[in-house]
Every structure is written in C-alpha cells, then in structure tokens.
Amino acid sequence: ASVLLNSYRKKRVHGLPLPPGPGFWHAAKGLVTMDSSAPWLLFTEWHKQYGPLVYMDIAQPLLITNSESIARELLEKRSSKYSSRPEAPSFDLYGWGWTTVVLPYNDRWRQHRRFYMHGFRPDVAVQWRPFQIQNARALLLNLLTSPMDHEQHVATFTASTVLSVTYGYNAASHDDPLVELVNQAMVLLMKGNEFSKVIFFTMFPFLQYLPTWLPGLGFFRDAQASRKFSRLMLDAPFEHVKKSMVCRTNLLTAFCINMIYLKADGKAQISLVSEILSRLEEDGGPYEGEETASYLMTFLLAMTMDHSIQERAQAEIDTVVGKGRLPDFDDRPSLPYVEALLRELMRWHQVIPFGIGHAVTEDDVYDGVFIPKSMLTIPWSWAIAHDESKYPDPHTFNPSRFLTPEGKLNDDDMYIIFGFGRRICPGRHLAVASLWAAIVSILAAFDIRKAKDEKGNDIEIVPIFAPGASSYVSVFVHCSSVSEHRLG
Numbered sequence: 128a129s130v131l132l133n134s135y136r137k138k139r140v141h142g143l144p145l146p147p148g149p150g151f152w153h154a155a156k157g158l159v160t161m162d163s164s165a166p167w168l169l170f171t172e173w174h175k176q177y178g179p180l181v182y183m184d185i186a187q188p189l190l191i192t193n194s195e196s197i198a199r200e201l202l203e204k205r206s207s208k209y210s211s212r213p214e215a216p217s218f219d220l221y222g223w224g225w226t227t228v229v230l231p232y233n234d235r236w237r238q239h240r241r242f243y244m245h246g247f248r249p250d251v252a253v254q255w256r257p258f259q260i261q262n263a264r265a266l267l268l269n270l271l272t273s274p275m276d277h278e279q280h281v282a283t284f285t286a287s288t289v290l291s292v293t294y295g296y297n298a299a300s301h302d303d304p305l306v307e308l309v310n311q312a313m314v315l316l317m318k319g320n321e322f323s324k325v326i327f328f329t330m331f332p333f334l335q336y337l338p339t340w341l342p343g344l345g346f347f348r349d350a351q352a353s354r355k356f357s358r359l360m361l362d363a364p365f366e367h368v369k370k371s372m373v374c375r376t377n378l379l380t381a382f383c384i385n386m387i388y389l390k391a392d393g394k395a396q397i398s399l400v401s402e403i404l405s406r407l408e409e410d411g412g413p414y415e416g417e418e419t420a421s422y423l424m425t426f427l428l429a430m431t432m433d434h435s436i437q438e439r440a441q442a443e444i445d446t447v448v449g450k451g452r453l454p455d456f457d458d459r460p461s462l463p464y465v466e467a468l469l470r471e472l473m474r475w476h477q478v479i480p481f482g483i484g485h486a487v488t489e490d491d492v493y494d495g496v497f498i499p500k501s502m503l504t505i506p507w508s509w510a511i512a513h514d515e516s517k518y519p520d521p522h523t524f525n526p527s528r529f530l531t532p533e534g535k536l537n538d539d540d541m542y543i544i545f546g547f548g549r550r551i552c553p554g555r556h557l558a559v560a561s562l563w564a565a566i567v568s569i570l571a572a573f574d575i576r577k578a579k580d581e582k583g584n585d586i587e588i589v590p591i592f593a594p595g596a597s598s599y600v601s602v603f604v605h606c607s608s609v610s611e612h613r614l615g
C-alpha cells in the first residue's frame with residue numbers, strides 16, 4: 128500500500144518534483160539495518176548523497192534537513208504552514224497523547240502555550256532564579272555527601288527546580304512520591320520511544336490491536352502499564368495543587384490553579400501540570416526523558432575526559448568570584464568562558480538529536496521542490512551542530528569555538544537545540560538558566576576527575592550514548608566520580 132501511495136503522490140505534484148531521497152525499499156532497508164546506537168551515520172550518508180533536504184516515504188512522508196537556514200526558512204518564516212504535529216501512535220499507545228509536544232496545531236495547543244508564555248518567558252523566568260540557585264546549592268551538598276550517586280543527584284536537582292518553580296513544592300532528595308511516580312512512567316514511556324519502535328508504529332499502526340501474547344509483541348504489556356502510570360500522573364499533581372491552593376503564593380502556581388479551576392473541562396490544564404512533572408525523574412533510572420539532567424550528565428562526562436577545560440573555567444570563576452562565596456546569576460555576564468562551555472555542552476552531544484518533527488498543514492514549494500501537506504519536517508539539530516564548515520573538528524569538546532579572538536562571546540547561542548518557529552521549546556530560558564546554575568556551582572566547588580582503580584590508576588572512560596528519539600549518557604557513570612571539593 129505504501130509503495131502504491133508513494134507512486135500516486137509522485138504523480139499528483141503539479142509537475143514539480145518531490146525533494147530528493149532514498150526510495151521506499153532503499154529507505155526501509157537502511158532503517159532496518161542501521162546501527163541503532165548511531166542512527167546519524169545513515170542520515171549523514173543520505174545527506175551527502177542527496178543534499179540538505181532528504182525526503183523519504185515509508186507510510187509517513189518525512190523531510191529531513193541538516194541545514195539551519197532551511198529549517199529557519201520553513202519552520203520560522205513559513206510557520207503558519209509548518210507548526211502542527213503528526214499522529215503519534217506510540218505516544219497514544221503508551222498513554223501520553225495528551226502532552227503539549229504531541230498536540231496538533233489547534234486551540235488546545237494554543238491554551239497550553241499561553242500557560243507556558245505566562246510562566247516561562249524571559250522576563251518571568253528571571254524570578255525563578257532564587258529557586259535555581261537554592262537547588263544548585265542543594266546539588267553541591269548532595270554531591271559532597273555521596274559523589275558516586277551523582278546521577279541521582281543531578282536528576283533530583285532538575286526535579287526540584289521545576290517542582291519548586293511550578294508548585295513551590297520541594298521534592299525530597301530521596302524517594303519523593305511525585306517524582307517517583309513520574310520516574311516509573313518515564314521508564315516505561317522511553318521503552319516505547321526507541322527509534323525503531325517509533326518508526327514501526329508509524330508504519331504499521333494496526334500492530335497495536337494485535338494480542339500481546341504474539342511473539343515479539345511483549346512490549347505491549349509495558350504500554351498497558353505505562354497507560355496506568357500516565358493516568359495516575361494526571362491525578363496526583365492535580366490533587367497536590369488543590370491541596371496547595373490555600374498556602375501557595377507564587378505567581379505561576381496561582382496562575383496554574385486559576386487555569387485549572389476556570390476551565391470547564393479541566394483536562395488540558397491538568398495534563399499541562401502533569402506534563403511539567405513528566406519531564407522529571409530521579410533515583411538512578413535512565414535519563415532519556417529529562418533533557419536538563421541529561422545535559423548535566425554530559426557535562427560531568429566532558430569535564431572528566433578533558434581536565435584542562437575544567438581548569439580554565441575554574442580559573443575564570445576564581446578570578447571573578449573568588450573562593451569566599453559561590454557564584455550567582457549576577458556573575459554570569461563576567462564569566463564568558465563558563466558561558467562558552469555551556470554552549471559547547473548544548474552543541475556537542477544533543478539530548479534530542481533529531482529535534483521534534485513539524486507536520487505540514489498546507490502544500491508548499493521550496494526551491495523548486497514540492498512539499499505536500501501532511502509531510503513531517505524534521506530539523507536535524509545534531510547535524511546542524513556538527514556542520515564542519517561552522518564548527519571545525521565538531522566531535523571535539525571545545526568551548527573556545529564560542530569565543531572571539533579577544534575572548535568575548537560570539538553571537539551563536541546554540542538555541543537551535545530547542546527547535547524552531549511556533550513550536551520552539553517554551554522551557555528553554557528556564558532550562559538554560561538551570562544548567563548554568565548547576566554547572567557554575569559544580570565548577571566552583573569541585574574538581575571532577577576519573578575514578579581510580581585499586582592500583583591508583585585512572586579508570587578510562589568509554590562514553591556510550593543511548594539510542595532513541597532522546598539520547599543520554601548511559602554507561603560512563605559506572606566508572607567516574609565527582610570528587611575533591613575546592614572550597615573550604
């Protein structure tokens with residue numbers, strides 16, 4: 128059916144060709160046989176062969192671009208046509224079809240975005256800074272107490288920040304019931320979020336109706352459990368917000384509660400509150416669901432692998448801040464190298480390497496090729512951030528690429544990792560500020576080194592990034608440690 132549909136589509140395009148790309152069989156074979164731990168190898172190959180726009184059609188027509196200027200032209204300048212989302216069978220199956228990120232471009236989505244606008248636009252995000260600094264300090268204490276548990280501490284940091292910003296709720300550093308609930312749901316969701324499963328569900332949605340005892344379909348049982356947790360996640364935060372109504376004074380909470388009570392159906396708002404929670408997790412689980420925590424793990428990895436970068440950042444902090452206190456947001460403009468380090472972190476290994484696709488809602492023409500309605504446009508941010516002509520030696524972690532010869536920051540802020548156009552990540556200002564607070568605090572307080580073996584030799588690190596629509600450091604934590612505090 129796909130092959131027939133494909134040839135039909137090719138015939139109806141008003142004489143204009145579709146963008147170049149592998150045919151059905153070539154694409155299907157490539158996807159089935161690709162190295163799922165490094166899917167970018169296949170796409171890099173295709174971009175070399177076909178250019179900056181690669182089209183393929185296996186049930187869902189896809190248009191992948193590795194060019195920032197094309198992504199901006201389509202997703203930003205023509206955003207009225209490129210701002211929806213496709214059907215997401217795997218999200219629906221796992222009970223997550225209510226999240227903002229999968230909503231089509233409709234009124235409910237606009238309602239969600241309004242909430243985020245009120246809570247997270249840059250001028251409002253400034254008022255969350257005290258929470259971010261407070262949580263960064265708590266992170267330092269946790270790291271000091273048990274450095275080998277850094278994976279858990281980093282996740283708790285992210286959880287606490289969003290929870291305190293959203294509800295004024297202070298998550299416990301261990302076994303917090305709300306965070307634990309989210310954690311369980313996220314682990315299950317991410318099992319269904321592997322690249323191959325997303326592709327197969329999109330290609331063959333009827334699979335979800337087959338009995339779970341059939342060979343190879345055991346993961347449907349996870350989907351059932353995930354739906355249960357997802358439901359609980361809709362209820363538990365709602366209950367918490369209701370209980371907090373009397374005593375909470377922070378603005379966003381008040382807004383949140385108003386939204387919940389003012390809207391007759393309640394559903395969108397409840398799910399929105401839950402969505403923010405859904406981005407948190409704790410307790411040593413995998414990190415694929417939580418972007419900020421994943422970047423912090425990557426930060427620890429990068430610092431462990433090249434000590435000279437850490438030393439340069441620490442020298443800058445010591446000069447500007449001194450050793451008598453910890454840095455805060457007022458110091459940020461005076462710490463260009465730390466800022467460059469943060470940007471390099473966002474560039475080097477992205478947690479959402481393929482961005483999130485935008486569905487086209489009207490036929491379009493770009494540079495002589497036809498882009499039909501319902502095409503899914505994917506801004507491949509990993510490729511944009513590894514473009515050798517802009518970032519020489521792109522696989523090396525090198526913050527200096529964001530500095531001018533005079534040591535000032537250049538104007539490349541790396542916000543491309545947050546997407547493009549009307550669907551750009553609304554949590555970006557909060558996320559970047561949280562990352563900065565955590566990174567600068569850790570650098571000021573600790574040396575991050577490789578763990579030693581029993582003979583006192585460094586244990587070498589082999590980073591492995593887990594595959595999937597989200598990508599996170601999965602292995603190095605077993606052989607590294609945050610150690611050696613620098614302050615009194």
Ligand code: HEM
Nearest residue numbers: 227228418419482483544545546547550551552553554558
């Ligand atoms: C480093 C951390 C983060 C990264 C890298 C990240 C990245 C992204 C990306 C790539 C998108 C898709 C944008 C597009 O479609 O063009 C997105 C969407 C979204 N993000 Fe983030 N994000 C981060 C943190 C957060 C946080 C902390 C929140 C909430 C407080 C958040 C809330 C959302 C929401 C609600 C959407 C869906 C927007 C929509 O579809 O309209 N994100 N994010």
